[in-house]
Amino acid sequence: MYKAEIYITLKEGVLDPQGSAVEKALHSMNFRGVQEVRIGKFMQVVLSADSLEAANQQVKEMCDSLLANPVIEEYTFNLQEVEK
Amino acid sequence: MYKAEIYITLKEGVLDPQGSAVEKALHSMNFRGVQEVRIGKFMQVVLSADSLEAANQQVKEMCDSLLANPVIEEYTFNLQEVEK
Structure with missing residues (x-):
């Protein structure tokens, strides 16, 4: 049995409205040092x-x-x- | 400047309907070996x-x-x- 941890991110240059929203929220919560937030997905696949x-x-093909x-x-x- | 890579996952035992849907989709696409899919978030924060x-x-507090x-x-x- 194998476990894949997959990280999916927006390509550089692609707008990330969710990330921008979180960045603004962090600023409004006084995390003033935040320069950039990008949000992606993290998937765990057991196969x-x-x-x-x-x-x-197989994982490559799934992605x-x-x-x-x-x-x-x-x-x-x-x-x-992994054992399972 | 620092870069945080944050992995957010559902706690064990919490139902993951999105993961289940992806799992079913993978099965229907003939990835029959897939046993489990869990979907979380991957965030990159530069601060x-x-x-x-x-x-x-700071990152701990944000999370x-x-x-x-x-x-x-x-x-x-x-x-x-990181340099930037």
Whole structure:
């Protein structure tokens, strides 16, 4: 069994209205040092696969076809074997 | 300048309907090995602070007071100095 931790972020240059809203909220709460906030997604996927390589390939395909929007987002992930 | 990478996840035991929906979608796309999907948030915050310790304290306060919902979510973060 493998566990993937996937980080999906907006590509640089893509506007992040949610991040801007949180940034303004933080300023209004007196966190004046905040310069930038970007918000993305963090996904944990547990999957069975024959090998680490096969799991890696599957996670890549999932990201490309469903989890991330390749037009505006990019992703990275790490993968480890887990017991379960 | 410091950059915090914050990972916010639902506490164990809290239902994750978004994760369940993605899990079903992956199954229907023939990713049959998928056992569990949990979806959280990944935030990047750039902030200025006098020291790493001060930045750490600020990020903790932000998470506790705005970024995470302590009732159902938990968070971890890492912090590093960046040039900018």
